Amino acid sequence: MPARTPLARTPTTRAVAAGAASVLAIAGMAVSVGWRSADTWARSHPVDPASVSADGAATVRGVTLAYRGIEPVEKLTGSYDEAVAPEGWTIWVASFDVSGADEDTMFGVDVSVIASDGATYTRSDLIGYEGEPEEGWLGGLFLDGDGPRTDAVLLPEDVEPVRVRVVPTDEQRDYWSFDA
Amino acid sequence: MRRRRWTPGAIGVGVALLGVVVLAGLQEANREVVPTVATTIRGTAGEEVTAAGTVVEVGDAWSTTVIEQTDDITDEVERAETSSRWLVVRVSWSGEREPSAVPDYTWRDAAGVEYSPSDRYGFRYQAAQPGEWWHEDVLFEVPVAAATAGTLRLLPEGTNLDLPMEIGEITVPEVVAVDELTLLETEPGRG
Numbered sequence: 001m002p003a004r005t006p007l008a009r010t011p012t013t014r015a016v017a018a019g020a021a022s023v024l025a026i027a028g029m030a031v032s033v034g035w036r037s038a039d040t041w042a043r044s045h046p047v048d049p050a051s052v053s054a055d056g057a058a059t060v061r062g063v064t065l066a067y068r069g070i071e072p073v074e075k076l077t078g079s080y081d082e083a084v085a086p087e088g089w090t091i092w093v094a095s096f097d098v099s100g101a102d103e104d105t106m107f108g109v110d111v112s113v114i115a116s117d118g119a120t121y122t123r124s125d126l127i128g129y130e131g132e133p134e135e136g137w138l139g140g141l142f143l144d145g146d147g148p149r150t151d152a153v154l155l156p157e158d159v160e161p162v163r164v165r166v167v168p169t170d171e172q173r174d175y176w177s178f179d180a
Numbered sequence: 181m182r183r184r185r186w187t188p189g190a191i192g193v194g195v196a197l198l199g200v201v202v203l204a205g206l207q208e209a210n211r212e213v214v215p216t217v218a219t220t221i222r223g224t225a226g227e228e229v230t231a232a233g234t235v236v237e238v239g240d241a242w243s244t245t246v247i248e249q250t251d252d253i254t255d256e257v258e259r260a261e262t263s264s265r266w267l268v269v270r271v272s273w274s275g276e277r278e279p280s281a282v283p284d285y286t287w288r289d290a291a292g293v294e295y296s297p298s299d300r301y302g303f304r305y306q307a308a309q310p311g312e313w314w315h316e317d318v319l320f321e322v323p324v325a326a327a328t329a330g331t332l333r334l335l336p337e338g339t340n341l342d343l344p345m346e347i348g349e350i351t352v353p354e355v356v357a358v359d360e361l362t363l364l365e366t367e368p369g370r371g
Contacts, residue, residue: 028198033209044337121310
């Protein structure tokens, strides 16, 4: 056994090993708890926006959305009726081309617009029913086919879109995000 | 200096200890998280109260024995009477920074007894955009003594349901008694 003085400051090999094992154990606990919690949280929050290519397209879970822009319109002409903006508000229509979606795409999406006032807007029910296009809004039921799709929001007159987000309604971690 | 060797026993104890710690961590991670912290935002009828991302204003309140409401599907007017009292509270709400709704109401009378909305009120969930107002009549069926004054408790829910929860408690100091009342549907605008 090695000699030790009562005031020895140099830790023994065993002490170093015990300390390392303790650190490892604590780190293991932190990782197991933290990873699981973070993973659970991330599934219900949009955290990973897909990279957008030069042509404005981004792919999430095999579905590609090509963002074509967002424009103010006077009114929406739906399948059955027309929708106009209430006084003080403007209708903005976001356009996309969808590819890679079919009847096996078992998720829908929510479309939201982050505006210049910092608030987040989704399709208002003031325009959502009367102004719904024949093919339906992009945000809604499952994405079941390719082609051009639109969605719309009402924004206050002095507010403009800054970012358009399209988030799956089931697992939301991966999502589409476009500069407006 | 003699080099120390880890004995199989020491290695086994270390591995077991690490296993216990990891299993404890997994157990903790899988534990159902129940919100235990709630902040109550209080106000009075006629003023705006912001709770959990929803701006809410309680307007008038009435009590009556006869209500009429229009069926959403058939457009038929339904008339309902009660031997106690119908309590009708008009509520307006708007999103603060995100679309938001008020999915749950409770009426607490002066004695602290709480009542859920009547089945005739049904379940409504109308999201209001930031700055966009909707209003509706919330219906309770309560004893006569509970229909004079009380507190409307509401649990707003934004699209981002983060903790801590915020619960609104809006004092309704006066309930006006009327012979009968026609209930409003959920409608846009401030009631």
